[in-house]
Amino acid sequence: MDWVRGETVGHGSFGKVSFAIPRNQSTLFSPSMVVKSSSASCSATLMNEKIILDELKGCPQIINCVGDSYSYENGEKLYNVLLEYACGGALSDKLKNSGDQRLPEFEVRKYTKGLLRGIHYIHKNGYVHCDIKLPNILLSENGQVKIADFGLAKRAESKKDDKLRCELRGTPLYMSPEMSDRRRTGYSG
Incomplete structure (x- = not known):
C-alpha cells in the first residue's frame, strides 16, 4: 500500500x-x-x-x-x-451545525437504529467499545452510521471475571454515573 x-x-x-x-x-x-x-x-x-x-x-x-x-x-x-473515510463527518458536528441543535425525529431513528445494529455486532463478536459518544459516530456519504475509534475497545470478560469488569475505560464526560461513581469512590464490585 x-x-x-x-x-x-x-x-x-x-x-x-x-x-x-x-x-x-x-x-x-x-x-x-x-x-x-x-x-x-x-x-x-x-x-x-x-x-x-x-x-x-x-x-x-x-x-x-x-x-x-x-x-x-x-x-x-x-x-x-x-x-x-466517512465524508459525512461526526454526528457531534452534524448536531452542532443543525442550528437549534436538534435533528428531525426520522434522522434520530435512523442513526439510533444503525448505532444499535453496530453495537449488537460488536457485542456478538465478544467486544465492548468502551467509548461510544457522538464524536466517535461517523456518517458515510449516504448518511449511514459508522462506529469509529476502537482505541479503548476490549474483549468482554465472562461472568467469572467480574472483578476485572470494573476497569475504567472511556471518556470521563461520557461515562455512566455508575462508572463515574466507581472512579470517585474506588468501588470495585
Missing part, C-alpha cells in the same frame, strides 16, 4: 488522522481513505484497534480498516492504520 499523507482531518487522544493519498492511482486504494497514525513507540492502542477492526470486518455500521503500515516522517517512526 503506497500512499502519502494529505491534509490532517482530526486528532484523537491516541493519534492524528489525515487523508491518505495513493501514490499510484492504479492501485486498489479508494480515493476516500484516511490514515490514523501514532508514534511507533506508543502504538499499542492503535495496533489493538487494527486487530479489533479486522475481527469486526463486514459490518456496514463499523468503519472499515484497509490495512496498516509503518512510515518514517520528520525523523520519527510512525505506525499507520488505513481506514475508510
Whole structure:
C-alpha cells in the first residue's frame, strides 16, 4: 500500500488522522481513505484497534480498516492504520451545525437504529467499545452510521471475571454515573 499523507482531518487522544493519498492511482486504494497514525513507540492502542477492526470486518455500521503500515516522517517512526473515510463527518458536528441543535425525529431513528445494529455486532463478536459518544459516530456519504475509534475497545470478560469488569475505560464526560461513581469512590464490585 503506497500512499502519502494529505491534509490532517482530526486528532484523537491516541493519534492524528489525515487523508491518505495513493501514490499510484492504479492501485486498489479508494480515493476516500484516511490514515490514523501514532508514534511507533506508543502504538499499542492503535495496533489493538487494527486487530479489533479486522475481527469486526463486514459490518456496514463499523468503519472499515484497509490495512496498516509503518512510515518514517520528520525523523520519527510512525505506525499507520488505513481506514475508510466517512465524508459525512461526526454526528457531534452534524448536531452542532443543525442550528437549534436538534435533528428531525426520522434522522434520530435512523442513526439510533444503525448505532444499535453496530453495537449488537460488536457485542456478538465478544467486544465492548468502551467509548461510544457522538464524536466517535461517523456518517458515510449516504448518511449511514459508522462506529469509529476502537482505541479503548476490549474483549468482554465472562461472568467469572467480574472483578476485572470494573476497569475504567472511556471518556470521563461520557461515562455512566455508575462508572463515574466507581472512579470517585474506588468501588470495585
